[in-house]
Amino acid sequence: xxxxxxxxxxxxxxxxxxxxxxxxxxxxxxxxxxxxxxxxxxxxxxxxxxxxxxxxxxxxxxxxxxxxxxxxxxxxxxxxxxxxxxxxxxxxxxxxxxxxxxxxxxxxxxxxxx
Amino acid sequence: xxxxxxxxxxxxxxxxxxxxxxxxxxxxxxxxxxxxxxxxxxxxxxxxxxxxxxxxxxxxxxxxxxxxxxxxxxxxxxxxxxxxxxxxxxxxxxxxxxxxxxxxxxxxxxx
Numbered sequence: 001x002x003x004x005x006x007x008x009x010x011x012x013x014x015x016x017x018x019x020x021x022x023x024x025x026x027x028x029x030x031x032x033x034x035x036x037x038x039x040x041x042x043x044x045x046x047x048x049x050x051x052x053x054x055x056x057x058x059x060x061x062x063x064x065x066x067x068x069x070x071x072x073x074x075x076x077x078x079x080x081x082x083x084x085x086x087x088x089x090x091x092x093x094x095x096x097x098x099x100x101x102x103x104x105x106x107x108x109x110x111x112x113x114x
Numbered sequence: 115x116x117x118x119x120x121x122x123x124x125x126x127x128x129x130x131x132x133x134x135x136x137x138x139x140x141x142x143x144x145x146x147x148x149x150x151x152x153x154x155x156x157x158x159x160x161x162x163x164x165x166x167x168x169x170x171x172x173x174x175x176x177x178x179x180x181x182x183x184x185x186x187x188x189x190x191x192x193x194x195x196x197x198x199x200x201x202x203x204x205x206x207x208x209x210x211x212x213x214x215x216x217x218x219x220x221x222x223x224x225x
Contacts, residue, residue, distance in 0.1 A: 002157065033213075042203065043158070043215040056212055075185060090157050102148060103158035 003027065004106035006091050012112045018079040021109045025072055025093030031055070032074040033103055034066055037088040050096075081113045084092055120144075126222045127205040133191040135219045137204035140185060149178060149189045152218070153200045161189070161202075199223045 003026035013019055022051030025032050034046040036059075051066035060066075061083075068074040078085060088110050092103035127133045139147075145166035150158035162173045162182050164187075171178050177190040187204050201220050207213040 002159070004157075042217040045212045045214070048212070058212055076141050092158075102163060105150075105161065107157045 002104040002106065004091060004093050004104050006109050008104035008109060009107065010110050010112075012114065013081060014114055015081055015083060017081050017113075018077065019081065019111065020038075021027040021076040021078070021089050021091075021111075023074045023076070023091030023093075023105050025074070025091075025107060026104055029093035029104070030072065031094045031096060031103075032102070033066055033092040033094070034060075034074070034076050035092065037090060037108075039087075043090065046076070078111070083113050086111055086113045122178060123217070124220045124222070126224060127194050129196060129223050129225050131194055133189075133198070133223075134155065135167075135191075135202050135204075135221065137187040137189075138185060139187060139204075139206045139218050141208070142182075142185060143208045143211075145208045146206070147178070147187050148205045148213075149176075150203045150205060150215075151198075151200045152203065155161045158203060170180045183197060194223050195222075196223045196225060211222060 005024045007022045030051045033048045035043045037043050046060040047066050048056040052068050063079050066076045072091045088108045090105050090108045092105045094101045127209045132215045148163040149161040149207045162176050162178050164171045169180050179188045199205050201218040203218045205213050205214050207216045
């Protein structure tokens with residue numbers, strides 16, 4: 001158990017809908033990262049938050065947004081969903097903002113868009 | 115563009131043998147590397163890391179080797195067990211930059 005929690009574990013929805021994925025980082029970690037992993041694909045970095053502020057953006061679509069709250073949990077919002085958005089979405093946390101420390105991953109949310 | 119990649123997408127070994135998983139990186143500025151293990155249906159799990167001021171680091175049954183000259187990283191697993199079957203990712207980063215992951219190598223351990 002990495003100490004990172006994600007909810008829900010599974011999510012099935014329809015095209016055009018909007019969903020919110022939730023992540024709670026390890027105790028003491030200030031950075032939260034979101035990744036997308038499609039079938040047989042590697043991890044694609046989406047976005048990073050550090051202590052409530054957006055720190056880095058990767059290949060995140062404009063239909064996607066995220067935020068980190070004062071209690072450090074984070075939410076990833078996916079809107080106008082398309083079939084191609086079906087994937088595993090992972091949250092990871094680390095102690096600082098530099099990316100120079102280990103990221104600990106949550107169990108992921110499997111999103112299926114029908 | 116610069117990228118992280120893996121030489122072999124699949125690796126099959128006999129139980130008890132040693133496994134070697136390789137990773138090539140192209141960004142010579144990268145100075146921190148991590149190996150992750152991902153079992154089916156689970157999130158990536160940290161195995162071992164190494165910084166660029168080292169060329170070898172050992173953990174429990176695992177060793178990571180870093181060759182900065184040829185920009186190559188390897189993960190050695192001693193006495194491979196069925197529980198080692200998983201996808202292994204290497205990741206690289208340098209300060210201020212995003213962590214980038216390789217595509218992964220699927221390790222299958224045959225009993």
